[in-house]
Amino acid sequence: MLRKIFLPSILLVLAYGFWISPDFKEISAGVAIFLFGMLSLEEGFKAFTGGLLENMLRRTTDKLWKSLSFGFVTTSIMQSSSLVSVITISFLSAGLISLAAGIGIIFGANLGTTTGAWLVAGFGLKVKISAYAMPMIVFGVILVFQKSKELKGIGYVLSGLGFLFLGIHHMKEGFDAFSGTLDLTKFAVDGYSGVLLFTLLGLIATVVMQSSHATLVLIITALAVQQITYENALALAIGANVGTTVTAILGAMSANVEGRRLAGAHLIFNIVTAALAIGLIYQLTHVVDIVSGWLGIGHDNYTLKLAVFHTLFNLMGVLLMTPFINPMVKFLEGYITAKTWAVSQPRFLHESALEFTDTALKAVRKETLHLYDNAFEIIAAGLRLQPGLVHSDMPIEELIRTANRGDPIDIDERYNVRIKGLYGNIIDFISQVTMDMTVAQTEELFELRTAGRDIVEAIKDIKHLQKNLDVYMVSNNPRIREEYDAIRLQLATVLRGLSLVREQGDDSAAILSLDNLKSEVDYSEAKIISTVDELIRNNRISPEMATSLMNDSSYAYNISSKLVEMGEALFSSGSPDLRDAERSIALEDDEIEAVMLLSQNKGSIKDA
Amino acid sequence: MKVKKLFAQAEDFLNSDNRKRKEKKKCLIHVLKKLDKYEDKLNERLRDAEDDEVIDKLNRKLALAQAQQKKGRVLMKELG
Numbered sequence: 001m002l003r004k005i006f007l008p009s010i011l012l013v014l015a016y017g018f019w020i021s022p023d024f025k026e027i028s029a030g031v032a033i034f035l036f037g038m039l040s041l042e043e044g045f046k047a048f049t050g051g052l053l054e055n056m057l058r059r060t061t062d063k064l065w066k067s068l069s070f071g072f073v074t075t076s077i078m079q080s081s082s083l084v085s086v087i088t089i090s091f092l093s094a095g096l097i098s099l100a101a102g103i104g105i106i107f108g109a110n111l112g113t114t115t116g117a118w119l120v121a122g123f124g125l126k127v128k129i130s131a132y133a134m135p136m137i138v139f140g141v142i143l144v145f146q147k148s149k150e151l152k153g154i155g156y157v158l159s160g161l162g163f164l165f166l167g168i169h170h171m172k173e174g175f176d177a178f179s180g181t182l183d184l185t186k187f188a189v190d191g192y193s194g195v196l197l198f199t200l201l202g203l204i205a206t207v208v209m210q211s212s213h214a215t216l217v218l219i220i221t222a223l224a225v226q227q228i229t230y231e232n233a234l235a236l237a238i239g240a241n242v243g244t245t246v247t248a249i250l251g252a253m254s255a256n257v258e259g260r261r262l263a264g265a266h267l268i269f270n271i272v273t274a275a276l277a278i279g280l281i282y283q284l285t286h287v288v289d290i291v292s293g294w295l296g297i298g299h300d301n302y303t304l305k306l307a308v309f310h311t312l313f314n315l316m317g318v319l320l321m322t323p324f325i326n327p328m329v330k331f332l333e334g335y336i337t338a339k340t341w342a343v344s345q346p347r348f349l350h351e352s353a354l355e356f357t358d359t360a361l362k363a364v365r366k367e368t369l370h371l372y373d374n375a376f377e378i379i380a381a382g383l384r385l386q387p388g389l390v391h392s393d394m395p396i397e398e399l400i401r402t403a404n405r406g407d408p409i410d411i412d413e414r415y416n417v418r419i420k421g422l423y424g425n426i427i428d429f430i431s432q433v434t435m436d437m438t439v440a441q442t443e444e445l446f447e448l449r450t451a452g453r454d455i456v457e458a459i460k461d462i463k464h465l466q467k468n469l470d471v472y473m474v475s476n477n478p479r480i481r482e483e484y485d486a487i488r489l490q491l492a493t494v495l496r497g498l499s500l501v502r503e504q505g506d507d508s509a510a511i512l513s514l515d516n517l518k519s520e521v522d523y524s525e526a527k528i529i530s531t532v533d534e535l536i537r538n539n540r541i542s543p544e545m546a547t548s549l550m551n552d553s554s555y556a557y558n559i560s561s562k563l564v565e566m567g568e569a570l571f572s573s574g575s576p577d578l579r580d581a582e583r584s585i586a587l588e589d590d591e592i593e594a595v596m597l598l599s600q601n602k603g604s605i606k607d608a
Numbered sequence: 609m610k611v612k613k614l615f616a617q618a619e620d621f622l623n624s625d626n627r628k629r630k631e632k633k634k635c636l637i638h639v640l641k642k643l644d645k646y647e648d649k650l651n652e653r654l655r656d657a658e659d660d661e662v663i664d665k666l667n668r669k670l671a672l673a674q675a676q677q678k679k680g681r682v683l684m685k686e687l688g
Binding site: 509574598 | 634635639640642646667676683
């Protein structure tokens with residue numbers, strides 16, 4: 001109900017305001033142009049998120065100081081803590097960074113937003129920035145129409161900056177004209193009641209505009225023409241800081257548990273910092289005077305003093321809260337917990353991961369690996385192997401001997417609980433990845449989808465295989481038992497081989513060794529077929545047994561081939577370019593066959 | 609001179625085909641180096657191996673790695 005009347009009320013109030021005051025109209029237009037500039041700036045930086053930002057995040061979040069610096073630097077450059085928050089939540093949801101690193105980035109981003117105040121107070125109000133805005137917008141828009149993704153990105157950034165400057169110019173002009181007709185300082189409130197009232201106003205303004213940066217620019221421009229008092233401006237800045245958390249909370253609503261924890265950390269940081277700033281506001285203003293004196297800022301230069309205050313209280317928050325990041329992580333992990341489900345639920349597929357193609361692809365990759373983990377347990381259990389032992393160093397032959405020969409598992413039931421829903425979620429998520437994708441990204445998504453299908457088909461084949469396996473594993477005929485053990489050995493070798501390759505996903509040679517696993521599968525399949533021929537010829541097995549064995553060996557071959565193909569698509573942890581290089585060197589089936597034939601001929605010549 | 613270099617770098621950045629080709633070449637070199645190391649390891653193991661079955665397996669692995677190297681070098685030549 002409240003939501004329904006909120007938007008029309010805002011529109012009505014604004015329309016009435018425009019009618020009675022052209023100056024108010026100019027200020028509002030300034031804010032709107034400024035916000036549009038921010039949107040354009042965000043769009044521009046998104047163009048550079050493919051790979052570049054991901055690599056930066058990977059390299060710059062392994063230590064706390066690096067996470068803090070990353071948050072500070074990126075927010076200073078992009079001038080949007082919201083974009084940094086959204087990217088961080090999206091990377092955290094996709095499992096690319098730890099919660100502690102995410103909190104570090106958010107703390108750094110809070111400090112990074114303070115550079116905006118310095119830019120506006122130090123540069124924006126002193127120079128006629130509208131003179132820079134026009135050419136920026138013109139050049140920017142021309143570049144936006146270019147085909148190249150990079151040029152388009154630069155165009156959006158340039159026009160975004162142009163609109164920011166233009167917005168600031170109109171706010172300044174509006175307040176200048178406003179001061180001639182109306183003195184807003186008449187509404188100033190002194191003392192702590194004034195601090196609390198203006199903090200609340202700053203908070204509301206930021207929630208409405210969804211940008212603390214815009215609120216701050218509005219405060220600075222109003223302060224420059226003395227439409228608000230310095231003390232009230234400080235309180236408004238505190239309120240803007242708290243208000244920005246709302247954006248993070250809204251972003252976290254669709255995120256997973258890690259994203260919600262990060263929003264919790266953001267909220268704690270901003271509330272603690274704001275409470276301290278309100279409590280110590282008079283002491284802080286004294287420190288601001290001292291620091292301003294050191295920096296040579298004039299006693300009556302309130303706009304720059306506001307920038308000093310904004311930086312100081314955020315720096316105070318960072319210094320105070322940083323030592324508590326680890327306890328905060330523990331608290332948030334204990335307080336905000338993930339639901340536990342009997343049915344396997346997606347861990348990485350969240351709406352926030354859909355924001356950027358890269359994170360969406362990463363999320364699909366991780367979730368498909370999760371699907372494989374579930375499938376691995378079912379396949380191992382279907383072969384009567386203990387999953388833990390398949391991962392161990394135990395010789396494969398011994399692994400087959402020590403296998404569990406108890407009751408068969410219900411693969412259908414396990415498929416329904418552990419695979420079906422999860423696979424459906426992956427397919428559904430993939431269908432939602434609708435943003436502009438490069439050819440390479442489209443191919444990657446196709447490969448990931450195929451990998452998921454390979455996993456599901458492998459499970460269906462193991463279900464067929466299990467029926468005869470359970471019968472012949474305990475048969476009185478030792479030859480058929482041996483042959484079914486050979487099938488189990490082949491599949492166990494593939495499962496272990498895949499585990500070893502996955503562990504070394506960063507080593508291209510390990511990924512390429514999957515070609516060897518393929519050749520081993522071909523080799524053991526050929527061996528099984530020739531043995532079956534021999535067994536039939538010598539009447540060692542019945543015709544029914546032979547039929548079952550031929551069918552099941554075919555199932556085993558399909559399972560092995562599909563799992564190896566899945567491994568090729570999923571296990572490499574390198575960059576997309578590196579994965580591409582690995583794939584281009586990997587051998588095709590006929591190439592493997594030719595190499596094997598050549599190596600066999602060499603062997604026979606040697607033997608002769 | 610510096611301005612020229614700067615222009616060349618900017619042109620390089622904006623010429624995405626050229627950049628992609630260079631990036632591809634860099635990755636191929638990286639993968640081929642890894643394969644070199646892998647081959648060295650296999651050769652080392654082959655020298656110490658005595659069991660015929662193990663020797664046979666190692667030889668097959670080596671033959672595949674060499675074929676991959678060959679394929680990689682052809683691709684490198686194509687990239688210029």
